[in-house]
Amino acid sequence: MIKIVVLGSGFGGMEAVLTLESRLGKRKDVEIILVSNQNYTLFTPLLPQIVSSYIEPRHIIQTIRDIRRDKKFRFIRDTVIGIDLNKKVVRLSEGEISYDYFIIALGGTTNYFNVPGAESYTFPLKTLQDSAELRDHIIDILEHADHEHDITLKKEMLTFVIVGGGYTGVELTTELRDFIYRYVIIL
Numbered sequence: 001m002i003k004i005v006v007l008g009s010g011f012g013g014m015e016a017v018l019t020l021e022s023r024l025g026k027r028k029d030v031e032i033i034l035v036s037n038q039n040y041t042l043f044t045p046l047l048p049q050i051v052s053s054y055i056e057p058r059h060i061i062q063t064i065r066d067i068r069r070d071k072k073f074r075f076i077r078d079t080v081i082g083i084d085l086n087k088k089v090v091r092l093s094e095g096e097i098s099y100d101y102f103i104i105a106l107g108g109t110t111n112y113f114n115v116p117g118a119e120s121y122t123f124p125l126k127t128l129q130d131s132a133e134l135r136d137h138i139i140d141i142l143e144h145a146d147h148e149h150d151i152t153l154k155k156e157m158l159t160f161v162i163v164g165g166g167y168t169g170v171e172l173t174t175e176l177r178d179f180i181y182r183y184v185i186i187l
């Protein structure tokens with residue numbers, strides 16, 4: 001049996017597993033296994049819309065089991081903690097899994113480009129959890145600012161700084177602007 005292990009259920013991992021499935025899924029001598037620490041795949045381009053409460057988390061995820069349906073690949077929900085190239089095993093937090101081939105699609109981490117304070121004082125926006133935490137924090141701040149009588153403090157509470165002007169930063173800025181001016185501030 002040829003064992004192919006795909007690590008990560010994001011854009012890369014899902015594309016890999018579905019392509020492998022469509023090309024090799026019918027072969028009896030091939031086993032395809034997807035390993036991920038989350039049991040869904042996330043459509044990241046809409047994360048800023050979660051922050052602005054425009055959509056709900058369930059709108060931008062699709063569960064692996066829903067994608068899998070009658071396909072043959074196996075899904076293991078676990079965290080990859082290492083890969084032993086000599087023994088040809090992927091180490092998981094609950095055991096290990098042997099492979100003949102593996103594909104790594106475990107994503108990346110936020111690059112703060114050494115901007116002082118950015119990592120310590122900002123909220124990241126990379127995962128579903130990040131977006132929900134940021135949304136809750138913003139709503140919390142807005143509700144506290146609502147009954148703050150000190151005008152200077154209120155202004156500080158209502159000042160949002162977005163670090164990074166790439167796709168995510170610009171999208172988040174416009175989403176927040178729409179949310180605050182359309183739904184929060186009644187002029």
Ligand SMILES: Cc1cc2nc3c(=O)[nH]c(=O)nc-3n(C[C@H](O)[C@H](O)[C@H](O)COP(=O)(O)OP(=O)(O)OC[C@H]3O[C@@H](n4cnc5c(N)ncnc54)[C@H](O)[C@@H]3O)c2cc1C
Pocket residue numbers: 007008009010011012013035036037038040044045046047048078079080081105106107108125126127167168
């Ligand atoms: C807010 C935002 C908006 C974006 N908009 C766009 C866009 O419009 N167009 C575009 O092309 N790209 C966009 N991107 C970038 C895009 O999301 C990434 O390039 C893409 O997700 C990378 O795919 P990936 O499979 O490498 O990693 P990811 O999609 O991040 O997937 C990584 C997977 O690995 C899993 N994983 C991580 N660590 C472990 C572990 N130790 N054990 C087990 N599983 C693990 C994760 O749970 C996840 O399933 C955006 C990103 C963000 C954050």
